[in-house]
Ligand code: HEM
């Protein structure tokens with residue numbers, strides 16, 4: 001991206017914009033789907049005798065999602081630096097774009113952490129009745 | 130692509146404009162005279178009908194609420210009977226959620242967005258007109274069932290097994306499914322209009338980060354509809370199929386699972402709450418800055434909050450199912466997500482408070498601002514009780530009690546009705562010659578605010594005292610009488626407030642249909658909808674350089690009205706609007722718009738008749754009506770895709786093409802949105818298939834089912850799907866030059882459609898031959914549902930292909946003018962892909978299990 005000179009500032013395609021804005025929330029939802037679906041599945045398949053495995057799976061998934069979010073956040077920062085060096089309207093938009101992306105990643109991380117915390121307190125597979 | 134005007138001080142067009150130009154513009158955009166106005170499709174007219182209908186449903190559902198409150202005012206009351214009570218709470222809830230809350234937001238957006246974007250109109254006015262008429266007719270019929278004792282009584286979320294034929298015989302429940310079907314159609318049509326409109330008809334210079342917040346909120350709203358509604362569409366399809374043909378999706382006795390309905394319903398139902406709330410929040414974000422006379426604090430934060438809310442709200446559905454026996458750890462995940470969603474809502478609330486606090490001079494206390502302050506208070510209370518019920522142990526206590534009724538009314542009435550009334554007062558001068566009375570407005574507000582709290586606050590307590598929701602009466606000995614009497618009195622105070630508002634509307638609201646005379650910017654707001662405008666919207670389309678152009682760009686209103694900006698005329702001599710690029714809003718082409726007509730109206734009326742008659746089992750006439758509906762739709766579509774008219778000047782040295790096909794065209798975008806809808810529907814199907822497997826994971830196909838058909842069937846079906854992709858791809862290449870007809874293109878199109886038909890046909894035949902029947906058990910039902918889902922897409926593609934063929938032979942389809950083919954081909958590619966996925970699932974998954 002830093003190749004772009006003055007005349008030709010980096011153009012964000014709609015797909016890039018959507019992809020970067022939604023990166024955080026998408027990781028959050030994949031993580032959510034994975035822990036909810038995985039837990040339900042493991043219980044349905046009768047793994048409830050091994051609660052530690054289920055618990056570990058949930059916690060590891062949380063860790064992995066967080067790592068991924070941090071990775072994306074760093075990539076986004078780098079990207080923004082490149083964009084800001086070019087000038088004009090595009091830089092303004094890029095600034096907006098990347099800040100919003102970072103904030104969304106932050107919120108998504110909070111969501112991931114909160115979900116994972118549940119695994120520390122609640123035993124897998126038990127119902128409340 | 131033309132460069133944007135770099136110096137905004139140099140105006141694109143010279144003034145004064147040549148004589149006759151304005152008259153031409155007026156002539157092109159004039160409404161038809163007299164009663165024929167109903168054939169008009171311009172959103173400025175249709176939007177008003179739309180909002181009027183939605184408000185009517187609010188009033189009607191409100192009357193039902195009052196009847197319920199009278200019945201509940203004291204114990205052992207015999208004012209109305211139990212069954213009738215069940216019907217009215219169901220119709221009240223359903224009408225409020227489906228016929229009022231969602232449509233009213235879409236109505237507002239079709240009125241407000243063209244103005245906020247300074248577009249002549251949104252890209253698909255006839256589609257919205259169709260959606261509105263389908264909604265009005267379907268909605269009225271649905272509501273009127275209450276007068277004949279035909280109304281559904283299973284509650285607005287219609288849980289099976291209660292709603293299966295065994296426990297709900299008669300057509301009542303079918304009317305629910307029907308009414309909802311219409312809303313699904315019109316909501317999705319609206320979503321397409323809104324998404325494409327927001328991304329493609331912004332004025333030059335209005336980059337995404339200058340878009341009014343209401344635009345952002347409607348973008349998230351529409352995206353949520355695209356992903357949430359398909360879940361409930363699938364659920365209603367399944368329930369209707371089970372009721373009519375006995376395919377056991379939900380019946381536990383035949384290995385179905387009633388909880389599957391709850392999952393599908395709430396996967397839609399929870400986001401639905403935010404689908405209602407986000408637009409309202411967007412409206413608040415527009416009104417607050419005006420009343421504070423300063424820009425919104427934290428524009429970017431609010432955009433982030435809107436997106437985050439949109440996402441998180443999909444992770445909440447199980448919090449409506451805390452007491453259904455789902456494992457506690459899963460509940461923990463949903464509880465966590467329910468708390469997470471409170472954060473973005475909190476961000477918005479703080480942004481508004483900060484804007485209010487930072488007001489230039491003082492925050493102006495007008496009727497709209499009163500409603501917004503009322504909203505902040507009520508919504509905060511509703512949010513707090515929301516966090517309470519997100520705590521699982523608390524919810525197990527409060528579930529299905531009046532505490533919940535109190536909670537969701539605080540959220541819904543606080544979160545959307547109050548902002549809506551603020552909106553009515555705030556934007557009324559934009560469409561009416563007179564303003565609503567500020568003095569009466571204060572009465573309306575205080576009556577509604579006090580009435581609301583008096584009515585609903587006591588319900589928290591009666592709920593905690595154990596009063597269950599959905600009971601038609603209770604013994605006086607329970608000690609709930611005083612609380613309930615208070616609630617009833619409050620409800621009537623609230624109703625009085627609404628009544629004063631209605632009277633004021635009748636007295637003061639005057640819309641000038643011929644010239645749309647109106648007030649210009651009475652609040653000194655900063656956004657484009659307050660530019661002077663007429664039936665053709667703004668005289669010329671401005672270059673936008675700020676988020677509050679009216680505050681930051683001096684002389685804007687005068688220059689726009691004088692025609693100094695882009696497109697001050699009817700350049701093609703027809704209705705048209707500028708289509709710009711999605712991100713930085715550079716003009717790309719001129720979209721020629723349809724004018725008034727009847728085809729869409731016939732289509733709506735006969736679609737409604739078709740479904741209604743089916744519901745009451747008058748099959749023969751229903752089929753006739755269905756045929757008429759399809760014919761009318763074809764007539765309507767025949768007029769689409771007008772011939773290219775070369776390039777035209779819009780000013781500032783920019784000349785634009787008048788025709789566009791391929792990925793930059795609005796038609797392509799609409800098709801992509803539609804495919805996203807179909808894709809979400811299919812994902813919901815895959816989820817249901819896997820879900821029913823987890824109910825009995827040991828045996829799949831279920832014990833007693835016939836064995837899976839041989840893999841060779843799947844292989845041949847899949848090859849046919851691939852072939853059809855190939856055929857459409859080749860047909861694309863073979864489209865003839867303008868003015869000629871290509872036989873090979875025609876044959877390839879036919880081949881493509883035939884391959885698709887054969888592909889699903891083979892699958893149906895293979896399953897039937899193996900002895901599997903859909904009514905047997907939930908496995909069989911799911912297998913055949915897959916065929917139904919892909920089959921209906923194939924039918925649509927076939928129809929569209931036939932249509933494209935007809936255009937090909939009549940010389941209306943060629944390598945340049947090709948949109949009708951492109952749409953069919955896009956859907957065909959998607960259909961083939963879905964078919965392939967289906968083979969993978971149906972043949973692969975059971976084998977994978979071994
Ligand atoms: C305007 C004043 C309103 C009053 C006095 C009112 C009153 C009521 C009452 C008495 C019930 C029945 C509770 C029960 O028997 O369990 C109810 C249910 C409900 N209300 Fe309202 N309501 C009002 C406005 C609204 C609004 C604006 C909405 C949504 C936008 C709404 C949505 C619902 C829903 C979804 C239900 C649940 C229906 C069911 O249980 O199936 N209400 N309301």
Ligand SMILES: [Cu+2]
Nearest residue numbers: 399445448449
């Ligand atoms: Cu919810």
